[in-house]
Amino acid sequence: MPEIEKLTLNDSETQSADIVAGNVAALQALFPEAFSEGRIDFAVLKQVLGGAVDEREEKYGLNWHGKRRARQIALTPSTGTLLPCPQDSVDWDTTQNLMIEGDNLEVLKLLQKSYAGKVKMIYIDPPYNTGRDFVYPDDFRNGIRNYLEITGQAVGGGKNTSNSESSGRFHTDWLNMMYPRLKLAQSLLRRDGVCFISISEIELANLLEVCRQVFGEENSIGIACRVAKKSNNKGDHWAPNFDYIVSCSKDKDETSPFLGGVNVAAYDQIETEGKRKGERYQLVRLYMSTIENQNPDQRFWIDCPDGSKVIPPGSTFPPERPKLGDGIWRWSRKKFDEERDRIVVKSVRSSNLVADHGGPAKWNVFTKTYLKDVIENATSKPNNLIEDFINQLGSHEMTKLGIPFDYPKPSGLVKFLCEITRTGIDDIVLDFFAGSGTTADAVMQVNSDDGLNRRFIVVQLPEPLDPDDASQKTAVAFCDKLSVDRRLSELTKERIRRAGQNIKAENKLFKGDTGFRVYKLSSSNIRAWEPVAADLANTLLAHAEHLVQGRTEADILTELLLKLGLDLCVPIEQKQIAGKAVHSIGAGALIACLSDGITRDVAEELGTGIAAWRKALNPAVDTRVVFKDSGFADNDAKLNMAAILTQAGITDMRSL
Numbered sequence: 001m002p003e004i005e006k007l008t009l010n011d012s013e014t015q016s017a018d019i020v021a022g023n024v025a026a027l028q029a030l031f032p033e034a035f036s037e038g039r040i041d042f043a044v045l046k047q048v049l050g051g052a053v054d055e056r057e058e059k060y061g062l063n064w065h066g067k068r069r070a071r072q073i074a075l076t077p078s079t080g081t082l083l084p085c086p087q088d089s090v091d092w093d094t095t096q097n098l099m100i101e102g103d104n105l106e107v108l109k110l111l112q113k114s115y116a117g118k119v120k121m122i123y124i125d126p127p128y129n130t131g132r133d134f135v136y137p138d139d140f141r142n143g144i145r146n147y148l149e150i151t152g153q154a155v156g157g158g159k160n161t162s163n164s165e166s167s168g169r170f171h172t173d174w175l176n177m178m179y180p181r182l183k184l185a186q187s188l189l190r191r192d193g194v195c196f197i198s199i200s201e202i203e204l205a206n207l208l209e210v211c212r213q214v215f216g217e218e219n220s221i222g223i224a225c226r227v228a229k230k231s232n233n234k235g236d237h238w239a240p241n242f243d244y245i246v247s248c249s250k251d252k253d254e255t256s257p258f259l260g261g262v263n264v265a266a267y268d269q270i271e272t273e274g275k276r277k278g279e280r281y282q283l284v285r286l287y288m289s290t291i292e293n294q295n296p297d298q299r300f301w302i303d304c305p306d307g308s309k310v311i312p313p314g315s316t317f318p319p320e321r322p323k324l325g326d327g328i329w330r331w332s333r334k335k336f337d338e339e340r341d342r343i344v345v346k347s348v349r350s351s352n353l354v355a356d357h358g359g360p361a362k363w364n365v366f367t368k369t370y371l372k373d374v375i376e377n378a379t380s381k382p383n384n385l386i387e388d389f390i391n392q393l394g395s396h397e398m399t400k401l402g403i404p405f406d407y408p409k410p411s412g413l414v415k416f417l418c419e420i421t422r423t424g425i426d427d428i429v430l431d432f433f434a435g436s437g438t439t440a441d442a443v444m445q446v447n448s449d450d451g452l453n454r455r456f457i458v459v460q461l462p463e464p465l466d467p468d469d470a471s472q473k474t475a476v477a478f479c480d481k482l483s484v485d486r487r488l489s490e491l492t493k494e495r496i497r498r499a500g501q502n503i504k505a506e507n508k509l510f511k512g513d514t515g516f517r518v519y520k521l522s523s524s525n526i527r528a529w530e531p532v533a534a535d536l537a538n539t540l541l542a543h544a545e546h547l548v549q550g551r552t553e554a555d556i557l558t559e560l561l562l563k564l565g566l567d568l569c570v571p572i573e574q575k576q577i578a579g580k581a582v583h584s585i586g587a588g589a590l591i592a593c594l595s596d597g598i599t600r601d602v603a604e605e606l607g608t609g610i611a612a613w614r615k616a617l618n619p620a621v622d623t624r625v626v627f628k629d630s631g632f633a634d635n636d637a638k639l640n641m642a643a644i645l646t647q648a649g650i651t652d653m654r655s656l
Helices: 019-030 042-052 067-075 104-110 143-150 170-188 204-215 333-338 371-377 391-401 411-420 438-450 470-482 488-506 533-542 553-564 600-617 635-647
Strands: 081-084 098-101 119-124 189-199 220-227 242-249 280-285 287-290 309-311 327-329 343-347 363-370 428-431 455-460 517-522 572-577 580-585 590-593 624-627 652-655
Touching (some): 081 104, 081 553, 098 488, 104 143, 104 455, 104 517, 119 411, 143 517, 170 189, 170 204, 189 204, 204 220, 204 242, 280 371, 363 371, 391 411, 411 428, 411 438, 428 438, 438 455, 438 488, 455 488, 470 488, 553 580, 553 590, 590 600, 624 635, 635 652
Parallel strands (some): 098 455, 098 517, 119 189, 119 428, 428 455, 590 624, 624 652
Antiparallel strands (some): 189 242, 220 242, 280 363, 287 327, 343 363, 572 580, 580 590
């Protein structure tokens, strides 16, 4: 008899991706002989791997106290979820961008099912471990509770707002924070993806070794030095004016060489028709210069819209026999005829061409040079000394936007990284130490420059701002003025809002995405079974409702998207069937009805309607149908629904 399976908080389907299980499955696919009764036989595995196994007691590598636990933290699934916040968002219904408030460790876990292998570029600006950075303890046993306590949303816990060199765990605490986050970030990258990490010399050596372990030594693609300040007299011996950008790839063989020497902003025209509609280009004069050698193929008359003809200046007529000193076109006659769709003849006030009547021409001839072609064929590489993006520029940007924030990275730096990595249409750029929101701002700016619709995902901890801290008083006053919580993440959101408005104001032709959806990390919508031994009767009554009280349908749908591996911006349709709200997610990949009062009679009409809608949608994958368990009036209604859907060919049914 078909059934609707009830999901609990302990089911793998209600947790983030189980990375350990995925690793074991991949290992078993490669070396099935090393498995016995579902367990790994290390003796056999070592034999299969032969000399590749290093059994020496003394090995080269970076080790520290807590490394094993840090690895365990990265591999432990999260039972949390993200709650949608349309009221904090911009263009919720249309945007493809995400701003997530939460502990980036838990958020990275929750993003695994939906975004693993899909991120083109990661840029992070983590704490440099200067002794004044925000460092907090991770708890692999209950990461969500730990996060809520740290951010003051639950009683207990705490944070360390400093990590002094005298603590004895100065480097260890920083490594234990970074290691699991980089492990999770690496799995989100595409095969051709790249991760950039800004860092100072304090942790540069440790970061390089951690990256070699996480990404593989063969996937290290170098370090760039960035001029952070033009002048600085701090420091004991050297005045520190540099920081560094460590870069690693997911798979170096799949990663394109970095792009250098292309002025993307110069491509300021957008194709409006034809097969290249929507592409950006610039107009380049077809007239080149005088010839050094006779080249008759590049000297010829070109027809103008008014019937006249133009030619580069020179004394040779007819043009078929040019002499030294005569002007020529960049293209031959043959190429000109083949590429007519790229030719633009424009009326100009002053032309450097000659008309067929012998006087100066009022027309000039241009060719369209498309940015996409230039990028695909570019061979020059960027210099690993970056001098154009000092911190002062980031401070000027924040001042212009009217937002108080100390020492932000300039958006031009992230724009530069987006350009050299050849990010393009629908490519995802991730920053899980979002800070002031520089990465989100930069992605919108670079989209405005070249017309490509990249997406951003930024994550920021809602760290409480302290009104008693002199360095945070201005930020606290700013939040109070906006009537928002005194949290760092509120500055992030406001910066993205104002940056989007500014981009639209400065480029009125830009129709790209300057919106973003806000989500907040929280505990699962599914209640954990927490029996009270002394009062089991009331415990059972209290848990009759399987979902957390006060959560909305939108909250539950978001968790379904995350746990089933669907994009958080996937389209959601809604229709009424048998008087109940039914949601189709991902064109029928998931259908959910979270309404109450489903009796046996209602179940028949509702089930038939769901089956008909699913047939009309005709999804490319098997459809999963989800109900609220307490929404069924009784078990008969639930069984009736299961029978109707099974008869229609829908066998994947769950209840929450």
